[in-house]
Amino acid sequence: MGLYVDRILPWMLERVLRLPALEEQRVEALRGSAGRVLEVGFGSGASLPSYPAAGVQEIVGIDPNPGMIRRARRHQSASPRPVRLVRASGGALPFPDGRFDTVVTLLTLCSVPDPEATLREIRRVLRPGGRFLFLEHGLARDARLARWQRRLTPLHRLLAGGCRLDVPMAAAISASGFAIESLDRYETDLGPRVSRQMYRGVARVA
Numbered sequence: 001m002g003l004y005v006d007r008i009l010p011w012m013l014e015r016v017l018r019l020p021a022l023e024e025q026r027v028e029a030l031r032g033s034a035g036r037v038l039e040v041g042f043g044s045g046a047s048l049p050s051y052p053a054a055g056v057q058e059i060v061g062i063d064p065n066p067g068m069i070r071r072a073r074r075h076q077s078a079s080p081r082p083v084r085l086v087r088a089s090g091g092a093l094p095f096p097d098g099r100f101d102t103v104v105t106l107l108t109l110c111s112v113p114d115p116e117a118t119l120r121e122i123r124r125v126l127r128p129g130g131r132f133l134f135l136e137h138g139l140a141r142d143a144r145l146a147r148w149q150r151r152l153t154p155l156h157r158l159l160a161g162g163c164r165l166d167v168p169m170a171a172a173i174s175a176s177g178f179a180i181e182s183l184d185r186y187e188t189d190l191g192p193r194v195s196r197q198m199y200r201g202v203a204r205v206a
């Protein structure tokens with residue numbers, strides 16, 4: 001793992017991902033979390049203050065980047081509930097079937113190399129009736145903007161840790177066997193328009 005991925009990218013991401021504008025969106029996305037929670041793509045743990053005060057028993061955060069895990073460890077003890085950090089990829093979750101009541105992804109499905117494999121794993125580790133909560137950016141409704149997102153994705157992937165601008169999030173989630181119970185599509189005001197097309201919602205195994 002090179003200097004950029006191990007040191008520089010985690011440093012940059014931590015700064016961007018702790019902006020207050022994102023915190024409000026996380027609070028809204030995490031409102032339904034309860035019981036044993038798995039957060040896939042935990043990053044530096046910027047989500048920890050946004051979990052509801054009651055109802056969450058423990059949080060397991062996974063991330064494949066050791067630089068992100070190192071940063072997350074600094075915030076782990078600030079959480080009022082147990083937080084366990086595991087270095088792992090969303091495409092191969094090291095947990096038994098049905099282990100979690102809630103699985104969360106926040107600005108992560110854009111960065112995983114194979115979103116379908118990660119969504120399959122999320123389904124597998126959710127207990128029957130468990131909830132998948134997501135806050136992601138993805139493909140725009142506007143056709144012109146979507147064309148720009150497709151054009152810029154190769155460059156953006158190089159600069160932003162593999163992050164794609166053009167994933168049709170709702171379609172990818174439904175195609176992976178989830179029934180989407182609620183979905184908010186909106187444009188946030190943070191960053192360039194190509195990366196501001198938000199999908200926030202709740203899904204259950206169909």
Ligand SMILES: C[S@@+](CC[C@H](N)C(=O)[O-])C[C@H]1O[C@@H](n2cnc3c(N)ncnc32)[C@H](O)[C@@H]1O
Nearest residue numbers: 017041042043046065089090106107108111112
């Ligand atoms: C944009 S950051 C978001 C971090 C965090 N969810 C937040 O909101 O602050 C994307 C995260 O996805 C992680 N990631 C990349 N590939 C992954 C994979 N295959 N499985 C799980 N996480 C991955 C990255 O290391 C990074 O921490």
